[in-house]
Amino acid sequence: MPQFLDTAEPGFEAAFRALLAAKREDAPDVDATVAGIIADVRARGDAAVIELTSRYDGLDLTPETLAFSAAEIDAACEQVLAEDRAALELAAERIRAYHSRQLPEDARWTDATGASLGWRWTAVSAAGLYVPGGLASYPSSVLMNAIPARVAGVEHLVICAPTPGGVANPLVLLAARLAGVDRIYRIGGAQAVAAMAYGTETIAPVDKITGPGNAYVAAAKRRVFGKVGIDMIAGPSEILVIADRDNDPDWIALDLLSQAEHDQSAQSILITDDAAFGRAVADAVERRLLTLERRDIAAASWRDFGAIIQVRDLDEAVTLSDRIAPEHLELCVAEAEALALRIRHAGAIFIGAWTPEAIGDYVGGPNHVLPTARSARFSSGLSVMDFLKRTTLASMTPEALRAIGPAAERLAISESLEAHGLSVRARLDRLNEG
Amino acid sequence: MPQFLDTAEPGFEAAFRALLAAKREDAPDVDATVAGIIADVRARGDAAVIELTSRYDGLDLTPETLAFSAAEIDAACEQVLAEDRAALELAAERIRAYHSRQLPEDARWTDATGASLGWRWTAVSAAGLYVPGGLASYPSSVLMNAIPARVAGVEHLVICAPTPGGVANPLVLLAARLAGVDRIYRIGGAQAVAAMAYGTETIAPVDKITGPGNAYVAAAKRRVFGKVGIDMIAGPSEILVIADRDNDPDWIALDLLSQAEHDQSAQSILITDDAAFGRAVADAVERRLLTLERRDIAAASWRDFGAIIQVRDLDEAVTLSDRIAPEHLELCVAEAEALALRIRHAGAIFIGAWTPEAIGDYVGGPNHVLPTARSARFSSGLSVMDFLKRTTLASMTPEALRAIGPAAERLAISESLEAHGLSVRARLDRLNEG
Numbered sequence: 105m106p107q108f109l110d111t112a113e114p115g116f117e118a119a120f121r122a123l124l125a126a127k128r129e130d131a132p133d134v135d136a137t138v139a140g141i142i143a144d145v146r147a148r149g150d151a152a153v154i155e156l157t158s159r160y161d162g163l164d165l166t167p168e169t170l171a172f173s174a175a176e177i178d179a180a181c182e183q184v185l186a187e188d189r190a191a192l193e194l195a196a197e198r199i200r201a202y203h204s205r206q207l208p209e210d211a212r213w214t215d216a217t218g219a220s221l222g223w224r225w226t227a228v229s230a231a232g233l234y235v236p237g238g239l240a241s242y243p244s245s246v247l248m249n250a251i252p253a254r255v256a257g258v259e260h261l262v263i264c265a266p267t268p269g270g271v272a273n274p275l276v277l278l279a280a281r282l283a284g285v286d287r288i289y290r291i292g293g294a295q296a297v298a299a300m301a302y303g304t305e306t307i308a309p310v311d312k313i314t315g316p317g318n319a320y321v322a323a324a325k326r327r328v329f330g331k332v333g334i335d336m337i338a339g340p341s342e343i344l345v346i347a348d349r350d351n352d353p354d355w356i357a358l359d360l361l362s363q364a365e366h367d368q369s370a371q372s373i374l375i376t377d378d379a380a381f382g383r384a385v386a387d388a389v390e391r392r393l394l395t396l397e398r399r400d401i402a403a404a405s406w407r408d409f410g411a412i413i414q415v416r417d418l419d420e421a422v423t424l425s426d427r428i429a430p431e432h433l434e435l436c437v438a439e440a441e442a443l444a445l446r447i448r449h450a451g452a453i454f455i456g457a458w459t460p461e462a463i464g465d466y467v468g469g470p471n472h473v474l475p476t477a478r479s480a481r482f483s484s485g486l487s488v489m490d491f492l493k494r495t496t497l498a499s500m501t502p503e504a505l506r507a508i509g510p511a512a513e514r515l516a517i518s519e520s521l522e523a524h525g526l527s528v529r530a531r532l533d534r535l536n537e538g
Numbered sequence: 539m540p541q542f543l544d545t546a547e548p549g550f551e552a553a554f555r556a557l558l559a560a561k562r563e564d565a566p567d568v569d570a571t572v573a574g575i576i577a578d579v580r581a582r583g584d585a586a587v588i589e590l591t592s593r594y595d596g597l598d599l600t601p602e603t604l605a606f607s608a609a610e611i612d613a614a615c616e617q618v619l620a621e622d623r624a625a626l627e628l629a630a631e632r633i634r635a636y637h638s639r640q641l642p643e644d645a646r647w648t649d650a651t652g653a654s655l656g657w658r659w660t661a662v663s664a665a666g667l668y669v670p671g672g673l674a675s676y677p678s679s680v681l682m683n684a685i686p687a688r689v690a691g692v693e694h695l696v697i698c699a700p701t702p703g704g705v706a707n708p709l710v711l712l713a714a715r716l717a718g719v720d721r722i723y724r725i726g727g728a729q730a731v732a733a734m735a736y737g738t739e740t741i742a743p744v745d746k747i748t749g750p751g752n753a754y755v756a757a758a759k760r761r762v763f764g765k766v767g768i769d770m771i772a773g774p775s776e777i778l779v780i781a782d783r784d785n786d787p788d789w790i791a792l793d794l795l796s797q798a799e800h801d802q803s804a805q806s807i808l809i810t811d812d813a814a815f816g817r818a819v820a821d822a823v824e825r826r827l828l829t830l831e832r833r834d835i836a837a838a839s840w841r842d843f844g845a846i847i848q849v850r851d852l853d854e855a856v857t858l859s860d861r862i863a864p865e866h867l868e869l870c871v872a873e874a875e876a877l878a879l880r881i882r883h884a885g886a887i888f889i890g891a892w893t894p895e896a897i898g899d900y901v902g903g904p905n906h907v908l909p910t911a912r913s914a915r916f917s918s919g920l921s922v923m924d925f926l927k928r929t930t931l932a933s934m935t936p937e938a939l940r941a942i943g944p945a946a947e948r949l950a951i952s953e954s955l956e957a958h959g960l961s962v963r964a965r966l967d968r969l970n971e972g
Binding site: 187188190191192194195198201202205208211213215219220221223224226228229242243244275311312330332333337352354355358359361362364365366392396397398402440441444445447448449450451452453454455456457458459460461462463464465466467468469470471474475477479480481482483484485487489493494495496497498499500501502504505508509510511512514515516518519520521522523524525526527528530531534 | 621622624625626628629632635636639642645647649653654655657658660662663676677678709745746764766767771786788789792793795796798799800826830831832836874875878879881882883884885886887888889890891892893894895896897898899900901902903904905908909911913914915916917918919921923927928929930931932933934935936938939942943944945946948949950952953954955956957958959960961962964965968
């Protein structure tokens with residue numbers, strides 16, 4: 105059973121704070137190991153990557169077989185059932201359509217002084233996407249990471265996906281092909297991150313690395329940050345559902361369980377203004393847990409981190425939701441659109457009972473890589489912007505420099521940066537001569 | 539004297555690679571000290587901050603005097619010369635005008651299935667800006683950090699600025715007032731970063747911390763990243779000037795020196811297609827170094843990291859510039875606008891000889907907080923976007939769910955996430971009943 109909280113109870117604030125502060129993940133400290141792996145890959149390149157892949161994945165590679173060949177990818181794609189392929193294609197198309205709208209515009213204008221100002225967006229040249237092996241090898245994540253990169257205009261896009269024992273997920277290879285990935289390396293762990301950041305004889309270095317991974321991958325991403333760009337370091341998944349009594353408790357139970365089944369550190373919270381509805385959802389969760397394939401994981405998550413919070417009204421729900429700053433927020437209430445407008449901190453909002461969060465994981469269109477652990481207070485989900493950067497532009501005319509140069513010179517002097525001031529003064533003097 | 543390189547020489551590629559790889563900064567490892575300071579501030583709040591400020595800044599504070607009072611700020615602002623105030627006001631106005639154009643638009647649309655999709659931008663609620671004490675206490679940086687936050691709509695904006703021995707820079711206080719900062723705390727170092735990230739009895743926690751600082755501040759920002767958002771960890775400043783023979787060598791020398799004078803780890807590079815012009819600039823630098831106030835710093839930077847690169851033509855200059863991915867790029871060539879369009883990786887471009895980089899440091903309008911150390915390959919300068927985050931929106935109609943739900947269910951099953959699939963299936967079944 106999850107925690108039951110009630111805002112009308114005197115102990116609520118303390119209990120809610122404890123819920124917010126709950127440490128759901130105890131990542132092992134693998135930093136020293138990872139530092140050694142990165143140093144090894146930097147020093148020995150392919151040889152280190154091959155040796156580490158043999159040790160950790162039980163897979164013996166050569167420089168020639170580090171990447172899947174086109175024939176291998178063809179063969180894997182042919183194994184995919186037509187129905188699965190159609191589903192992936194629909195997802196790819198919808199994700200592409202959504203993200204294409206994110207392309208920002210360049211700007212350039214001339215102000216009253218005659219100065220021309222603006223900015224220009226350009227794509228990162230090369231990006232690398234990490235795809236975990238084993239159970240968490242999700243083809244949907246390949247689409248969610250690779251398509252925004254392609255839409256942004258990234259020229260060289262590679263994947264590293266470990267294949268322990270040599271077993272690859274055909275759907276991952278098909279998703280990579282649909283997304284237009286250039287190369288797929290069958291390597292993983294910190295060695296894959298190091299190879300993408302620093303390059304080896306066979307693997308060209310990239311400028312940005314995204315994608316989820318285990319503690320080794322996360323530690324490696326933190327370490328190479330600065331040498332290359334990285335996306336966020338994702339924590340366990342979360343959902344907050346705000347639902348009124350006019351919902352089917354079973355639907356809401358399944359929505360809560362669709363986060364809980366990810367990971368026993370995942371968190372599912374229901375906020376409702378109806379106590380009886382809250383209990384009905386709790387009962388529905390228990391019923392579903394009897395048969396769910398991943399019931400052990402889901403039950404542990406629901407027991408340890410799940411919560412049902414009873415509020416007096418939906419105003420309270422909005423306030424609590426913004427304090428939680430959930431990764432996923434489902435609004436299953438009568439005036440869901442109006443409520444959505446009042447929410448300030450959330451990675452993604454799913455509006456209305458016909459929009460289960462799982463739609464957003466696959467085919468909705470928006471990205472499913474979203475800020476966890478309350479970081480929606482200050483960060484956004486993955487987007488085309490993560491693969492773009494902006495160069496600012498400024499061009500002065502002599503007249504513009506005459507208008508604003510003296511202020512720059514003055515500020516330079518006040519900051520004791522004489523050469524800054526002189527670089528402006530030398531030009532102003534020329535104008536005054538002329 | 540700086541290095542002279544020539545793309546026509548056989549050793550060029552190796553020398554250029556060495557220039558790119560030069561390690562200009564040896565940050566001391568203060569991570570353990572910083573971890574201790576953060577833990578102390580989390581445990582003891584104000585008491586720890588006050589004790590550390592007494593120890594490191596020689597300044598004895600109480601909870602009541604942690605922040606400057608309005609009267610203290612008034613008094614400081616009155617000390618500022620009218621000419622300095624006017625220059626700061628002009629800078630603030632131009633920075634505000636430029637950044638106001640960066641506000642992104644929300645989007646919402648309905649696709650062919652009837653699904654309503656979109657996103658909404660919201661501001662970070664509270665932001666904290668670190669302003670170094672001593673020599674690097676730049677009022678211009680206060681404007682460059684605080685104004686984008688205010689333009690974004692940040693509600694609560696604070697500054698931490700150490701005042702060793704109690705000495706404050708009146709221009710910093712005036713800049714903070716002009717930018718609309720709410721509170722200015724006279725604390726610094728890792729203790730200030732910890733106080734902003736975790737809060738104390740007196741200091742409310744913020745969601746995002748930006749601004750430059752020393753090794754302690756940088757280490758603290760890395761450590762609190764995740765709990766709060768941070769901007770980039772800036773390295774020493776850099777400029778690349780691409781100039782042809784039709785320039786005054788003295789102007790270009792001053793532009794190179796205006797980076798070199800920042801820091802002996804700064805880097806100034808000239809690329810020119812005219813060897814004689816390159817030598818003339820080198821001579822002009824030497825002449826200016828005879829009298830420059832900060833000649834010791836500038837001379838060390840120019841000697842250790844400066845370079846003059848001779849190219850055969852401007853095509854080569856573009857290629858080399860993109861490999862350098864400079865923080866600041868000045869284009870002093872005949873067809874500067876056309877050349878700017880060909881540049882892909884640069885933090886900021888200053889187009890034409892009437893646009894010295896120093897204009898951009900103060901009054902141009904674009905931000906002067908820019909990606910260093912080749913990170914313009916994957917990141918952008920500070921902007922309004924750094925204080926905003928995007929929430930994605932999705933709302934399905936029953937018809938939309940009927941159209942795309944089966945694909946989501948299919949993909950969920952292929953990823954062994956049964957509850958995901960069931961959450962969609964339960965709704966589809968209802969539709970089929972109806």
